[in-house]
Amino acid sequence: MKNPADIFSLKDKVALVTGATSGIGKQQAIALSGAGASIIAVGRDAARLDELMQQLPGPGVAVRTDLSTADLAETFKEAIAVAGGVDILCNTAGINLREPADQITAESWHSTLYLNLTVPFFLARELLPVMRERGGGKVINIASLQSERAFPNSAAYGASKGGVAQLTRAMAEAWSADGICCNAIGPGFFPTALTAAVFEDAEIAARNASQTAIGRNGEMKDLDGITVFLASAASDYITGQVIYVDGGFTAK
């Protein structure tokens, strides 16, 4: 019998991770690399991409690009050729401009919706032929507590993340029969650049922690298991799901 732990192995797999220069995407890239995958790391910040390349336990190639303007059909071709294909897509790059609803402009609305919702769909669609050729794949989107409920100063962000939850189901409906499982991770509060404002206020951070069932906010390592699980054969019959990694925040 095969060692049950082998179903989590990502040996010979290639994972393309957006948002890999910071926070959750960086954590995912390192976790996937540790599980055996080659990484195509995507971000805008060259220095932080270089730093990540040093930190990965396995092979990686960096793609420096601004996803809000990149040609999604062309930008990754070279990296995919170098890596030898792509099996896993982590759609992790995202922004939250934290504007009061009355101050949101058409421009900030569109930039949030484009990066958080439009890019995940069109990037996945660009990668589909390669995944199909390799017999299947895994798409991992990033939803949010705001996929389910509203928080202050986040109308555009919340709309994008509500969209990500439904997009995940739509992707699963369209592509799962080709062996491409599409799921989303719904993180609670994790300390990253995106949530710095939340964590800098001790009172808000404590309140968020108290709203979880476990009684604390997320630690970056809490994302490793779910990322490797959704990227691996261990989750081959799971698709179209948003899995909350929130210490029970949404359960309470």
Ligand SMILES: NC(=O)c1ccc[n+]([C@@H]2O[C@H](COP(=O)([O-])OP(=O)(O)OC[C@H]3O[C@@H](n4cnc5c(N)ncnc54)[C@H](OP(=O)(O)O)[C@@H]3O)[C@@H](O)[C@H]2O)c1
């Ligand atoms: N932190 C949380 O508690 C939490 C909770 C729920 C959901 N999320 C979601 O998790 C995802 C990652 O967020 P995070 O917390 O890790 O935030 P973060 O630390 O600010 O990281 C955001 C990442 O997105 C990349 N990015 C932003 N704009 C980009 C652009 N135009 N083109 C290419 N890359 C771009 C950044 O790259 P550069 O730095 O290189 O520009 C960075 O790597 C987001 O979708 C966010 O909505 C986070």
